[in-house]
Amino acid sequence: MSGRVIGPDDPRYADFTTGVNQRYTAKPASVHLPRSTEEVASAVSGARGRLAIRSGGHCFEDFVHHEGVDEILDLSGLSEVDHAHGLYSVGAGARLQDVYERLYRGWGVTIPGGICYSVGAGGHVTGGGYGLLSRRDGLTVDHLHGVEVVLADGRTIVATRDSSGPEADLFWAHTGGGGGSFGVVTRFLFRAPLVRPPSEVLVAALSVPWADLDERRFARLLGGYARWHHEHRAPDSPGAALSSLLMLNHRCNGTVGLVAQIDADVSGSDRVLNEFLSHVLGDLATTGFARAGEFGPMPGLAPPRRLPWLQATRLLGTNTPVLTDPTLRAEHKSAYVRSTLPESQLRTAYEYLTRVDVTNPETMLVAFSYGGAISAVDPAATAVAQRDSTFKLLYQAFWSTVDADSANIGWVRDFYRAMYAEAGGVPVPGEVADGCYINYPDADLSDPDWNASGVPWHDLYFKDNYARLQRTKAHWDPGDVFRHRQSVRPA
Numbered sequence: 001m002s003g004r005v006i007g008p009d010d011p012r013y014a015d016f017t018t019g020v021n022q023r024y025t026a027k028p029a030s031v032h033l034p035r036s037t038e039e040v041a042s043a044v045s046g047a048r049g050r051l052a053i054r055s056g057g058h059c060f061e062d063f064v065h066h067e068g069v070d071e072i073l074d075l076s077g078l079s080e081v082d083h084a085h086g087l088y089s090v091g092a093g094a095r096l097q098d099v100y101e102r103l104y105r106g107w108g109v110t111i112p113g114g115i116c117y118s119v120g121a122g123g124h125v126t127g128g129g130y131g132l133l134s135r136r137d138g139l140t141v142d143h144l145h146g147v148e149v150v151l152a153d154g155r156t157i158v159a160t161r162d163s164s165g166p167e168a169d170l171f172w173a174h175t176g177g178g179g180g181s182f183g184v185v186t187r188f189l190f191r192a193p194l195v196r197p198p199s200e201v202l203v204a205a206l207s208v209p210w211a212d213l214d215e216r217r218f219a220r221l222l223g224g225y226a227r228w229h230h231e232h233r234a235p236d237s238p239g240a241a242l243s244s245l246l247m248l249n250h251r252c253n254g255t256v257g258l259v260a261q262i263d264a265d266v267s268g269s270d271r272v273l274n275e276f277l278s279h280v281l282g283d284l285a286t287t288g289f290a291r292a293g294e295f296g297p298m299p300g301l302a303p304p305r306r307l308p309w310l311q312a313t314r315l316l317g318t319n320t321p322v323l324t325d326p327t328l329r330a331e332h333k334s335a336y337v338r339s340t341l342p343e344s345q346l347r348t349a350y351e352y353l354t355r356v357d358v359t360n361p362e363t364m365l366v367a368f369s370y371g372g373a374i375s376a377v378d379p380a381a382t383a384v385a386q387r388d389s390t391f392k393l394l395y396q397a398f399w400s401t402v403d404a405d406s407a408n409i410g411w412v413r414d415f416y417r418a419m420y421a422e423a424g425g426v427p428v429p430g431e432v433a434d435g436c437y438i439n440y441p442d443a444d445l446s447d448p449d450w451n452a453s454g455v456p457w458h459d460l461y462f463k464d465n466y467a468r469l470q471r472t473k474a475h476w477d478p479g480d481v482f483r484h485r486q487s488v489r490p491a
């Protein structure tokens with residue numbers, strides 16, 4: 001490992017010890033930069049103190065970049081993407097856009113993962129991984145065949161879908177049980193045939209000026225988005241080839257944004273897309289896409305344009321000002337939604353998105369498509385328990401100075417608590433909500449001041465699957481070597 005363990009004197013130290021979210025910084029004695037599984041194993045065996053695993057550094061919470069961390073193991077040197085013996089191998093440190101480029105250019109395949117180019121496979125896949133192809137092709141973990149994992153005692157094991165006994169549990173725990181709990185994943189294995197992406201997609205990106213939205217029209221917009229997803233939730237619905245994001249920026253931003261993508265190879269795709277747009281937008285006036293929410297300007301996508309899939313993926317994945325701003329500070333909270341939204345929630349959303357004391361244009365509620373092929377999988381088949389949700393909500397704010405922390409964090413917290421007021425301030429699984437996404441972690445779920453529901457954080461993320469995750473943890477990491485604020489606790 002000579003030259004591949006750095007300390008505070010190294011010029012690269014700050015880069016490896018700060019999260020994408022600049023609220024989170026660690027001060028470890030050393031950062032390990034392994035280039036092979038053997039080097040990962042020797043770093044784990046020789047660790048002196050608390051070790052944190054990092055792949056892309058995008059964690060919404062301080063699970064990696066935390067003051068209590070003594071050593072960081074950074075996997076970005078293990079980023080190879082390859083194909084041999086009927087298996088695709090993806091290094092845990094690979095970034096999503098590199099994975100898409102390599103898999104598609106090399107073999108014409110992909111995984112149905114997330115949108116943002118720089119997210120690391122290590123955290124993303126272990127948490128489930130969904131994106132614009134998920135309504136068509138399921139979650140990333142639905143295609144996972146195996147994981148190579150370095151265990152707490154330094155041994156390396158390959159656990160697969162075909163394993164039995166405790167190894168089967170270890171594989172299963174990596175299909176949505178979240179990163180940082182069981183060991184260090186060095187590579188993910190996906191079995192052929194893997195997903196063939198559409199050769200072309202139709203993409204629409206539109207803005208609606210807030211000036212055109214009163215409370216009734218806002219409720220129609222968000223309510224229409226929810227209703228369309230409820231009506232088209234079945235895996236065999238023609239709408240399963242379509243995915244979208246509705247970016248409800250705060251009114252001070254000036255606009256809200258809608259991005260939709262559909263597999264252009266499906267017959268009638270233009271009709272399905274147009275029906276979706278008119279169902280959600282009704283008679284609202286739209287303009288070509290100006291900057292809204294998570295995306296930068298995307299002119300030329302209104303009316304919808306036909307684009308090669310990889311080019312569309314590149315465009316949507318890289319056109320994200322929130323990732324290119326090195327001063328980024330952020331707060332996020334999530335909720336799965338399994339039905340249409342009640343009027344009380346539509347009213348609360350309008351109230352918080354129009355509050356006059358908010359002046360940050362990067363405060364927003366984003367709705368992401370879910371359902372379709374995702375719901376064809378049994379809730380216990382992988383660690384992702386939420387299989388009948390039709391979309392997800394992400395409450396978030398981005399800003400860049402410490403003095404704005406409390407106003408922005410406060411807005412996200414108050415908004416969330418008001419939305420789920422009847423359930424103790426969190427989206428307790430029930431008729432409408434279905435808990436939270438582990439890849440959008442939220443430390444407040446463990447805090448009785450913000451979660452008064454009586455439902456613990458782990459049940460909000462994992463529901464009935466938590467018991468098996470705990471048994472797996474007890475078997476493979478009984479000493480709790482791999483831990484963070486919301487890691488799986490040994491049974």
Ligand SMILES: Cc1cc2nc3c(=O)[nH]c(=O)nc-3n(C[C@H](O)[C@H](O)[C@H](O)COP(=O)(O)OP(=O)(O)OC[C@H]3O[C@@H](n4cnc5c(N)ncnc54)[C@H](O)[C@@H]3O)c2cc1C
Pocket residue numbers: 020052053054055056057058059060063064075092093113114115116118119120121122123124126127128129130131178179180181183184185186322323439440484
């Ligand atoms: C801008 C942005 C956009 C996003 N878009 C999407 C999206 O479209 N779809 C979606 O599903 N999610 C999305 N996410 C969430 C993303 O999937 C998670 O933040 C994910 O955990 C990030 O992985 P990482 O490796 O980059 O993060 P890291 O901060 O490096 O790690 C996250 C967690 O995983 C653990 N971990 C990391 N690597 C390993 C490993 N090799 N072995 C074991 N544990 C590991 C860490 O210890 C930590 O607990 C987005 C996040 C951001 C910031």
